[in-house]
Amino acid sequence: MQSMKFVILMFLSIVLVSCSGLKSDPNIGLSPDTHQYGGVNVRDFTSAPLGAEVKVYLPISQEQAMQIVADFNSYPKWVSPAPKKVLVDNSETGNGQFGVGSKISYKKGETDVIQYYNENLAMIAKPLWGQNDFKDHRGVVLVSKYQNGTIMHMRRYFETKSFTGWFMSMMMPMFMKSSAENLAEQYNGKVL
Numbered sequence: 793m794q795s796m797k798f799v800i801l802m803f804l805s806i807v808l809v810s811c812s813g814l815k816s817d818p819n820i821g822l823s824p825d826t827h828q829y830g831g832v833n834v835r836d837f838t839s840a841p842l843g844a845e846v847k848v849y850l851p852i853s854q855e856q857a858m859q860i861v862a863d864f865n866s867y868p869k870w871v872s873p874a875p876k877k878v879l880v881d882n883s884e885t886g887n888g889q890f891g892v893g894s895k896i897s898y899k900k901g902e903t904d905v906i907q908y909y910n911e912n913l914a915m916i917a918k919p920l921w922g923q924n925d926f927k928d929h930r931g932v933v934l935v936s937k938y939q940n941g942t943i944m945h946m947r948r949y950f951e952t953k954s955f956t957g958w959f960m961s962m963m964m965p966m967f968m969k970s971s972a973e974n975l976a977e978q979y980n981g982k983v984l
Contacts, residue, residue: 821945822945830910837907837930838928840950842949843948844968845968846945847946847972848943848944849981849984850976850981851980851981854912854935855911857944858933858935860944862890867898870974872967875899876899878896878898893905895920901921902919902921904918904920915932917930922957929948929949930948932948933946946971948968
């Protein structure tokens with residue numbers, strides 16, 4: 793029985809590793825080596841490597857793309873896995889409006905704090921969850937002008953610290969790709 797569990801675990805690990813290599817086309821939009829864009833440098837927020845990235849082309853403006861990112865009520869329509877309800881706490885932003893310091897809760901025990909927000913360029917969030925599993929974890933969305941629309945770069949920067957973190961890092965690209973596919977479908981775009 794023990795050897796059967798080992799075989800199943802190894803099989804699942806191989807499948808996850810083979811699926812986790814999801815990387816977007818480096819020749820379209822920002823390259824994976826680009827961490828500074830416009831007025832934001834991701835390296836000001838984390839030194840961790842880029843662990844996962846998905847790019848989606850949307851035939852809308854950069855401002856409209858960032859409105860989608862900051863509209864947490866719409867997350868159940870496109871984010872994968874879909875949160876049932878997203879709670880936004882702006883009590884630590886200084887002016888009570890969404891921005892740096894806002895806390896976003898997707899479900900119990902899964903909250904991010906916004907560290908950077910520019911309504912035309914980017915949002916950087918620090919997950920308050922998984923502290924024992926990840927080091928310097930940041931969720932980053934950068935939007936760049938492309939042809940007659942925008943490329944939304946959805947990125948995760950992190951270093952894993954545990955088996956759970958490693959396992960979660962193998963799942964992230966699949967969830968991110970699913971989110972990008974949902975956006976592409978809703979806005980007549982394309983996953984790159």
